[in-house]
Amino acid sequence: MSKFCTETMRKLFVWLNSRLHSTSAMVFYFLGHWFLRGIGCEKDLNLARGNYLNAGELGHVGAAVDYGRLLDESDSARWLWRGRAALRGRPGLFLYSFSKQVDLFFSGYENASIVFMIGRALNGNIDMEKKKIFGPPHALLVDFDSLIEPANQALSFFSFQTKLARLAVDTWTLIATRLHVIKDMRIFIGKMIWEGRFEANYKIDNAPAPLASPDRKRFRKYYRK
């Protein structure tokens, strides 16, 4: 609160905060903007980031774009927000910059979690027939043919990591069931393994042979309802 330079701004902030039920996303978005630019308050990148995040979580597309911009380039969450904005009609930033990240990854750079997030955002949003990525409005701005190869690479990487994470969960369930691990603990650890897929740590070189079609039927009998 002390970050506000003027009493008027402080009052406005308090007043808007008391009416979040009817303003919400817009308030957070503008607060983010004010803190970023220092309008009526001291510049504060952390507060700007926090307010953009709040607005973004409420579904504000502009905040999603701006919050993504404020995150570090090495932060995979940046691509989560770019992907969200792309799905809601603002794919510009995503389409212009994702291929660079994919190229970096396949030339040995350690940005697997970013490529995973890119693949996750692209999943289900590539239309090969109509040659469109993320729907029609912006598709003509970027050449589809130049993007489809890195897009497919990211998508394959995402599918690969997801399959391996599923296989790891299956394997854990099998082991935990055999060892009579308490059900709640088994589920908790299984969820942790599944959430770990965002780190994209599974190595392509070490992929086990049955990866393409994990034998889920064989595992199913070990699941307990």
Added chain:
Amino acid sequence: MASHFSSHWPDINSCVLSKISFGVPLLELFKWLEIRDTLLGNNDKNQDIAAALALARDCKHPDAVWLTSIFEGKNVSTKEDARKVFLSCMNDARALCFAWHLTDDRGDDFSLLRRAAELGNAFACSV
């Protein structure tokens, strides 16, 4: 991590939003924000007055209930019709704010918005 990287957006289980008190249930707030964006064509939504009013009928957010009440029994599908309904409630700050939003040349005339803000409409102030 689950909530932070949720595939749903906006996400009702968001750990960020769970720390904020909005005064209304989050689900109703999400519904209302979608209704408002659909009504006004904001936030990268296509404007669709009829769809917004249909959504409002199933929402319990106070502003959605109010919106449904002022459009009760009226056959409205265009933004001009909706604007007329809002302008018929000149003493209501919310109506003034929405009327301004539905004005084609609203960038030239802020009188409705200013009046809405003076009457205490928070949305008008945040615009």
